[in-house]
Amino acid sequence: EDFDTFRVHAWSRYDSVGAFGNGLRRSSAITVSDGLLNVTARGNVSGGMAHELGQKYGRWEFRARSDKGRGFGSAILLWPDSERFPEDGEIDIMEVPAESRDRAHFILHFGGAANRLYGTHVDEDFSEWHTFALEWLPDRLVWYVDGVERFRVLDPNILPKTSMHLAIQLDQGPKKDWIPAPDATTPAALSLQVDWVRVYAPA
Numbered sequence: 001e002d003f004d005t006f007r008v009h010a011w012s013r014y015d016s017v018g019a020f021g022n023g024l025r026r027s028s029a030i031t032v033s034d035g036l037l038n039v040t041a042r043g044n045v046s047g048g049m050a051h052e053l054g055q056k057y058g059r060w061e062f063r064a065r066s067d068k069g070r071g072f073g074s075a076i077l078l079w080p081d082s083e084r085f086p087e088d089g090e091i092d093i094m095e096v097p098a099e100s101r102d103r104a105h106f107i108l109h110f111g112g113a114a115n116r117l118y119g120t121h122v123d124e125d126f127s128e129w130h131t132f133a134l135e136w137l138p139d140r141l142v143w144y145v146d147g148v149e150r151f152r153v154l155d156p157n158i159l160p161k162t163s164m165h166l167a168i169q170l171d172q173g174p175k176k177d178w179i180p181a182p183d184a185t186t187p188a189a190l191s192l193q194v195d196w197v198r199v200y201a202p203a
Contacts, residue, residue, distance in 0.1 A: 014050075041189065042189045062094075064132065068127050070183055074192040076168050078093065078165065079164060093133075096126045137202070
């Protein structure tokens with residue numbers, strides 16, 4: 001996916017209450033221009049979208065950046081096709097919640113209803129462009145940032161077990177200890193931008 005246009009057959013845009021019950025998600029927040037996907041927050045409205053292709057195992061890659069600004073955090077993740085969360089887990093390939101955009105998190109949600117977390121982070125300037133990749137095989141998850149392996153999960157007890165699909169979101173706070181609420185410093189508009197996405201079937 002190179003985002004030369006918005007492919008309605010490949011992606012579904014959210015029209016719902018916003019993340020954590022804050023604000024609204026609207027399809028109008030998602031645009032494509034100059035070969036870039038833009039998920040833009042304005043006021044109380046932000047957006048998200050989901051890829052129609054779900055699979056168990058494979059590789060997901062993308063190039064992304066996030067505008068700086070308080071009150072909104074970017075997230076590109078794998079979400080269970082079953083829509084059962086937390087029962088079927090979640091894999092956050094890139095979460096950048098801080099307004100300074102100086103840390104990207106990898107988080108594996110596991111443990112069913114207990115929603116336990118396991119992961120790591122990388123400190124860089126994520127208002128600049130970076131590439132991310134996740135390799136998911138029956139015996140491991142491997143997380144890459146800018147082509148370098150940063151984390152590996154091998155424990156079979158916490159590896160995901162159901163088919164998942166890619167989701168791209170700009171989430172609004174407040175969320176305790178994660179995303180603060182927007183305030184007077186929040187820009188009138190700020191965007192999560194994605195240059196391209198690649199999804200590879202399992203070998």
